[in-house]
Amino acid sequence: MNTQRIGILGMGSMGRALASTLLEAGHAVTVWNRTPGKAGDVLALGAHEASSPEEAIEASDLTIACLLDAASVRETLTPAMPTLTGRTLVNLTSGSPRQARDLAGWLGKHEVRFLTGGVLAVPPAIGTDEAVILYSGPRDLFGRVAPTLAPLARPHWVGGDPGFAALYDMAALSGMYGMIAGVVHAMTLVQADGGDVEAFQREVLQPWMEQMLPLMFAESDPDESNAGMQATALEIMLGASADAGVPAELAGHLRAALWEMRRAAA
Ligand SMILES: NC(=O)c1ccc[n+]([C@@H]2O[C@H](COP(=O)([O-])OP(=O)(O)OC[C@H]3O[C@@H](n4cnc5c(N)ncnc54)[C@H](OP(=O)(O)O)[C@@H]3O)[C@@H](O)[C@H]2O)c1
Structure with a gap:
């Protein structure tokens, strides 16, 4: 060397x-x-x-x-x-x-x-x-x-471009903090509505997120999880958060994109 x-x-x-x-x-x-x-x-x-x-x-x-x-x-x-x-x-x-x-x-x-x-x-x-x-x-x-x-x-x-390493780094961090924010929100919601946070994390959330991660980058089949269904599911989840008094700004940010996808698919 x-x-x-x-x-x-x-x-x-x-x-x-x-x-x-x-x-x-x-x-x-x-x-x-x-x-x-x-x-x-x-x-x-x-x-x-x-x-x-x-x-x-x-x-x-x-x-x-x-x-x-x-x-x-x-x-x-x-x-x-x-x-x-x-x-x-x-x-x-x-x-x-x-x-x-x-x-x-x-x-x-x-x-x-x-x-x-x-x-x-x-x-x-x-x-x-x-x-x-x-x-x-x-x-x-x-x-x-x-x-x-x-x-x-x-x-x-x-x-x-000297900015690109920083750009990709910050964008990758955005993906990471988005995941962390989703996990924190999920656990806060379960706790706020009286659930068993530890069991939820181990038995439900972690396996679910592991199942979802590869799908995030895969070509999606619009007939399997269509945009209309997803936009509605997001509203239900935001409603559940509001009922429990837990802010859900992070997922709320997806609202406009999902309704736009729903409109485009109609
Ligand atoms: N740790 C991670 O997981 C991780 C992962 C990816 C990237 N990074 C990046 O790597 C960099 C360093 O992170 P780290 O984890 O090593 O942080 P850290 O443990 O908090 O160390 C910070 C370093 O910066 C020095 N420093 C702070 N202000 C200064 C100043 N005004 N002038 C000169 N030195 C100063 C500190 O010196 P003193 O000892 O004198 O305070 C120390 O050496 C950060 O930009 C961080 O975002 C960290």
Whole structure:
């Protein structure tokens, strides 16, 4: 393997998972965290701790930022910009597409080679087959850094627009939070109307959702679950929620789409 020198800015849960996986893959890793003393296990695995972002960047061929949000990335990189100029940065901090494009524009002016990343994994999944990291930005740069980053998660390039990795990441999060909101609403409804939440979750909700998930992406047969029936069922469910005093804004959001499908099918 071609050993690379990698700097990681941010030793939160995700930064530590990235660092330990890259160390286990044989890379030389230098880490920095705003609050010192948080690198813990990562140092025991052989990472070097830098006392400033500049020191971590200077010690590395490739720098990864994994901080809380776009503001913390700006705050960290601004004083380090003279050191970062002419080098490569991969930002694995979650952000919006607009923030990713703004960051790319700013870094471009300082001649920083830059990829946006979107981590579709929780820290324990980093380094496993389930993990995926979305990247966007220059394809040739992705081609050069992907072999180094591959031990973290399957690298998946989604386009030259630096906003696309953030766009797909946020859209995937929307799918996840939609599922969480549906589950929370379902359990709240059962509890509010006197049901056994624990048994409902185990015996009804989880098997039902597992049955539904593959169907969500399958071609649907309009004769099996037609739009008129679905629009009516949604109204009944919203009514049951109202009777139990449980807000159902999330599913209510589907109302217009289902009635439109019903109208189109009529
Ligand atoms: N954990 C997950 O499940 C997961 C999954 C996918 C993506 N992500 C993304 O990965 C990124 C990091 O998540 P995490 O789980 O590692 O979060 P975390 O454990 O809360 O760590 C946050 C990190 O950001 C640093 N930070 C916060 N504000 C800062 C500032 N103003 N300047 C410099 N550093 C600052 C913190 O440093 P201090 O120690 O000094 O506070 C810490 O290193 C986030 O963008 C998150 O959305 C996380």
